[in-house]
Amino acid sequence: MTTRERMLKALAAILLWAFGACSALAQTDPLPSWNDGASKRAIVSFVEAVTRPGSPDYVAPAERIATFDNDGTLWVEQPAYAQAFFIVDRMKAMGAGKPEWRDNPLFAAVIEKGLAGLTGATEHDLASLVGATHGGMTPAAFRALVNEWLRTARHPRFKRRFDELVYRPMLDVLDYLRANGFKTYIVSGGGVEFMRAFAEPVYGIPPEQVIGSRAALKFETREGRATLVREGSIEFIDDKAGKAMAIEQIIGRRPLIAFGNSDGDFEMLQWTTQAGGRRLGVIIHHTDAEREYAYDRTSSVGRLDRALDQSAAQGWVIVDMKADRKSVWR
Amino acid sequence: MTTRERMLKALAAILLWAFGACSALAQTDPLPSWNDGASKRAIVSFVEAVTRPGSPDYVAPAERIATFDNDGTLWVEQPAYAQAFFIVDRMKAMGAGKPEWRDNPLFAAVIEKGLAGLTGATEHDLASLVGATHGGMTPAAFRALVNEWLRTARHPRFKRRFDELVYRPMLDVLDYLRANGFKTYIVSGGGVEFMRAFAEPVYGIPPEQVIGSRAALKFETREGRATLVREGSIEFIDDKAGKAMAIEQIIGRRPLIAFGNSDGDFEMLQWTTQAGGRRLGVIIHHTDAEREYAYDRTSSVGRLDRALDQSAAQGWVIVDMKADRKSVWR
Numbered sequence: 021m022t023t024r025e026r027m028l029k030a031l032a033a034i035l036l037w038a039f040g041a042c043s044a045l046a047q048t049d050p051l052p053s054w055n056d057g058a059s060k061r062a063i064v065s066f067v068e069a070v071t072r073p074g075s076p077d078y079v080a081p082a083e084r085i086a087t088f089d090n091d092g093t094l095w096v097e098q099p100a101y102a103q104a105f106f107i108v109d110r111m112k113a114m115g116a117g118k119p120e121w122r123d124n125p126l127f128a129a130v131i132e133k134g135l136a137g138l139t140g141a142t143e144h145d146l147a148s149l150v151g152a153t154h155g156g157m158t159p160a161a162f163r164a165l166v167n168e169w170l171r172t173a174r175h176p177r178f179k180r181r182f183d184e185l186v187y188r189p190m191l192d193v194l195d196y197l198r199a200n201g202f203k204t205y206i207v208s209g210g211g212v213e214f215m216r217a218f219a220e221p222v223y224g225i226p227p228e229q230v231i232g233s234r235a236a237l238k239f240e241t242r243e244g245r246a247t248l249v250r251e252g253s254i255e256f257i258d259d260k261a262g263k264a265m266a267i268e269q270i271i272g273r274r275p276l277i278a279f280g281n282s283d284g285d286f287e288m289l290q291w292t293t294q295a296g297g298r299r300l301g302v303i304i305h306h307t308d309a310e311r312e313y314a315y316d317r318t319s320s321v322g323r324l325d326r327a328l329d330q331s332a333a334q335g336w337v338i339v340d341m342k343a344d345r346k347s348v349w350r
Numbered sequence: 351m352t353t354r355e356r357m358l359k360a361l362a363a364i365l366l367w368a369f370g371a372c373s374a375l376a377q378t379d380p381l382p383s384w385n386d387g388a389s390k391r392a393i394v395s396f397v398e399a400v401t402r403p404g405s406p407d408y409v410a411p412a413e414r415i416a417t418f419d420n421d422g423t424l425w426v427e428q429p430a431y432a433q434a435f436f437i438v439d440r441m442k443a444m445g446a447g448k449p450e451w452r453d454n455p456l457f458a459a460v461i462e463k464g465l466a467g468l469t470g471a472t473e474h475d476l477a478s479l480v481g482a483t484h485g486g487m488t489p490a491a492f493r494a495l496v497n498e499w500l501r502t503a504r505h506p507r508f509k510r511r512f513d514e515l516v517y518r519p520m521l522d523v524l525d526y527l528r529a530n531g532f533k534t535y536i537v538s539g540g541g542v543e544f545m546r547a548f549a550e551p552v553y554g555i556p557p558e559q560v561i562g563s564r565a566a567l568k569f570e571t572r573e574g575r576a577t578l579v580r581e582g583s584i585e586f587i588d589d590k591a592g593k594a595m596a597i598e599q600i601i602g603r604r605p606l607i608a609f610g611n612s613d614g615d616f617e618m619l620q621w622t623t624q625a626g627g628r629r630l631g632v633i634i635h636h637t638d639a640e641r642e643y644a645y646d647r648t649s650s651v652g653r654l655d656r657a658l659d660q661s662a663a664q665g666w667v668i669v670d671m672k673a674d675r676k677s678v679w680r
Contacts, residue, residue, distance in 0.1 A: 082556055159598055203558075216602050226412055227602030228533075234599055239591035239617060246620035248598050261569035268489055268578050269564055270600055272546050272557030287569060290576035 050196045053188040053347045059302075059339045063193065066300045070276060071200045077298040081201035085275040087267060087288060088190070090208035090215055090232075092281040092322040093304050094223060096175065096185040098313040100135055100321060103214055105182070106169050108134050110153035127152065150211075151252030154235060159213050162250060166217035180349075183218045189345045190304075193279070194223055202276070205229045207267060209259040209284055213250075222350075231266050233258045259284045264291035279304065282322040289327065289336055301336035303327055308342035380526045383518040383677045389632075389669045393523065396630040400606060401530045407628040411531035415605040417597060417618060418520070420538035420545055420562075422611040422652040423634050424553060426505065426515040428643040430465055430651060433544050435512070436499050438464050440483035457482070480541075481582030484565060489543050492580055496547035510679075513548045519675045520634075523609070524553055532606070535559045537597060539589040539614055543580075552680075561596050563588045589614045594621035609634065612652040619657065619666055631666035633657055638672035 050067075054060040069077040070084070091097035111121075111130045121127040126145050129137030141149075154162060170183050178185060194204050206215055206225055212232035219225040236255040240247045258266050264287045267275065274295035278288050281304040289301035305324065307314050316324040331338050380397075384390040399407040400414070421427035441451075441460045451457040456475050459467030471479075484492060500513050508515060524534050536545055536555055542562035549555040566585040570577045588596050594617045597605065604625035608618050611634040619631035635654065637644050646654040661668050 085558075159602075212599070212602070228415075228600070230602065237595045237598060239594055241620075245624050246594060246617060248594060248621075264569055264576060264578060265567045268567060269542070270558070272489075272542070272560065287576060290571075291578075294575050 050199075051189070051192045053192050053345060055344055055346055057340075057344055059337055059344045062300070062337045063196075063302065066277065066298070067196065067200050069298055079276060079297070083273060083276065084197075084200070084202040085205065085271060085273050086197045086202045087205045087207040087263075087271075087275045087278045087292065088194070089263075089280040089282070089285050089288070090206050090210050092306065093208075093279050093285075094186055094190050094206070095182065096178075096312065097281075097322050098306075098315065098319075099176065100138075101210070102182040103210055104135065104138065105173060106166065106214070107149050107153050108138075109169060109173060110165075111149065114153065121152075147254055150235075150254060154211065154214075155250050155252035157250055158248060159237075159250060162213050163217040166214055170218060183222045184349060186222055186350045187304075187345070188347045188350050190279070191223070191350050194225070197277070198224070203229065205231060205271065205275075207231045207258065207263050207278075207288060209233055209257065211235070212258075231258060231270055261287045263288035267291060274299075276300070277302070280327070281306065282324050283326045286327045286330075289334065293334060293336065301331075301334060302339060303331060303336055304339050305341060307340050308345075308348070310342075311348045312341065314342075380529075381519065381522045383522050383675060385674055385676055387670075387674055389667055389674045392630070392667045393526075393632065396607065396628070397526065397530050399628055409606060409627070413603060413606065414527075414530070414532040415535065415601060415603050416527045416532045417535045417537040417593075417601075417605045417608045417622065418524070419593075419610040419612070419615050419618070420536050420540050422636065423538075423609050423615075424516055424520050424536070425512065426508075426642065427611075427652050428636075428645065428649075429506065430468075431540070432512040433540055434465065434468065435503060436496065436544070437479050437483050438468075439499060439503060440495075441479065444483065451482075477584055480565075480584060484541065484544075485580050485582035487580055488578060489567075489580060492543050493547040496544055500548060513552045514679060516552055516680045517634075517675070518677045518680050520609070521553070521680055524555070527607070528554070533559065535561060535601065535605075537561045537588065537593050537608075537618060539563055539587065541565070542588075561588060561600055591617045593618035597621060604629075606630070607632070610657070611636065612654050613656045616657045616660075619664065623664060623666065631661075631664060632669060633661060633666055634669050635671060637670050638675075638678070640672075641678045642671065644672075 050064060051060055069075050070079045072078065088094055091101050095102070108130055111127065115121050115131040121131065126141065126148065130149065170181060173182060174180060175182055175185055197204055204225055206219060206229065208215060210232050212230055212234050215232050216227045216230045219230045220227065233254060234256045236251040236253045237248045238251050240249060256262065263285065267288065275292040277300040278292035279302045280289055293299045293301040303324070305316065306312065315322060316328060380394060381390055399405050400409045402408065418424055421431050438460055441457065445451050445461040451461065456471065456478065460479065500511060503512060504510060505512055505515055527534055534555055536549060536559065538545060540562050542560055542564050545562050546557045546560050549560045550557065563584060564586045566581040566583045568579045568581050570579060586592065593615065597618065605622045607630040608622035609632045610619055623629045623631040633654070635646065636642065645652060646658060
């Protein structure tokens with residue numbers, strides 16, 4: 021064998037190894053925390069169909085938009101939304117310095133009884149609690165407050181940080197979609213700045229891909245410096261039809277794939293899957309009382325009724341959390 | 351020379367060639383349609399400072415947000431905003447089928463006299479014209495209408511399509527920033543769906559990076575299908591303090607660099623350059639009556655007065671369009 025032949029042989033070996041590595045990579049399970057089943061197959065075959073060059077359903081990378089609800093879809097929402105725990109903790113922390121709050125029956129009840137003080141609260145009541153605890157500061161100061169709270173607050177059942185109670189199977193989906201050129205968005209009823217505080221480190225979703233409910237902002241020039249301050253009022257509620265509207269106003273493209281878990285996601289899934297061309301709507305059905313929670317039609321948080329009834333007609337995939345997932349938390 | 355030596359020599363030649371090519375690329379003028387001068391130097395030295403690893407001003411790619419006003423910054427805005435021409439043309443086209451419009455003095459004046467019919471129009475008048483011409487259809491239908499109009503409308507002085515009257519030097523800046531890892535956004539008073547109709551093919555800016563004024567949307571289910579319809583009312587005006595607010599609400603990060611050309615961009619530049627760390631605010635000053643237009647303090651369109659006065663104190667770069675640009679149009 022001449023030197024040249026040896027070098028060519030070595031090159032061939034390297035190429036074969038590289039090919040083998042690529043091929044092994046391609047055969048790696050794209051959703052390792054999902055059990056094999058109809059849900060996993062539906063997601064994988066959808067992604068393959070819209071990303072494989074030459075496929076009749078092929079969609080260019082720029083058009084690959086995926087939207088995710090947050091509470092109950094990406095992280096735990098029982099026994100109450102994490103943001104409700106945050107409100108209660110803020111009310112308690114702030115209440116000491118606000119003796120006048122004792123004259124407000126709602127505020128006094130929340131400070132005294134915590135979440136139980138919210139029983140029977142109207143939407144107007146909730147808005148007043150949000151205003152009292154979320155307003156009067158800059159968005160940056162608010163995010164810092166959320167991060168400080170996340171550091172110390174613990175979920176009542178699992179005794180873990182709330183941002184540890186994110187679903188491993190959904191992190192797999194986020195990674196899998198991004199590896200296939202999708203831009204992943206949160207579209208959730210939660211406060212946009214509340215979610216931005218942790219969305220990037222926890223989900224890999226940057227602030228500009230987080231869409232949520234919004235506080236009104238006020239622009240002020242303080243000592244010559246531009247300042248934005250969160251007002252006590254809510255400017256936009258990103259729920260139900262609001263989700264479809266926010267997707268149009270902010271993203272300006274109809275998603276290819278959308279994930280939700282409650283009737284609040286109905287219109288987002290409709291707007292996604294009725295856009296023409298191949299699309300996928302996925303509903304996370306909480307059926308896992310042992311490892312997490314089981315709830316749907318009668319739950320006060322994350323009620324799933326209408327979307328469950330219509331999923332067959334709409335062609336949406338219903339994920340059975342108990343059967344479909346291998347592992348629960350990140 | 352052995353075979354091995356010859357191969358090594360060939361490899362060395364390839365490496366040298368590759369190195370030379372890279373080096374030549376690095377030395378290529380990043381803003382070829384700009385004359386050498388203070389403006390160009392300020393932009394290039396800023397970009398180098400925030401992107402060079404090890405630089406004290408280094409910023410990670412994810413944080414590299416650049417925002418651009420549209421009218422007068424990226425494309426021509428004289429003698430009137432392109433969207434005003436669009437409104438006039440729509441009024442004329444629709445007027446034939448709407449005899450009742452003749453009873454509305456404003457509508458009748460616009461249909462009869464065109465732009466001149468807008469003289470003395472109030473903000474409320476303009477909103478009613480926008481409502482009459484932009485409402486009652488889906489966003490997709492509206493974009494199609496804008497594209498059809500762009501195909502046929504011509505600028506009164508230059509006799510060219512409006513989307514040909516975009517500034518070559520600004521396309522250079524967009525390309526240069528994107529090549530350096532920046533995400534480029536439009537943040538403009540123009541209608542968001544009006545701009546999305548052409549922003550991607552003309553500027554390389556995708557729909558989700560276009561922020562503008564917004565029509566209210568209505569969600570309807572028509573024969574079981576989700577539909578969004580533009581209402582006649584304006585939900586948000588993306589001008590002045592509104593630009594800073596929209597940047598916070600939608601992007602959630604403060605830009606590193608912002609380009610504007612009028613007092614409507616003042617707060618966006620303030621919000622950008624006062625964010626701490628190295629930032630750059632750039633004002634496009636229209637000084638080129640011969641090749642384009644010259645206007646500033648007394649112009650009814652694109653008035654630049656306060657921002658010109660305060661640019662020195664704020665450290666903003668004032669681009670002198672006549673002196674700074676080699677070529678005008680794309």
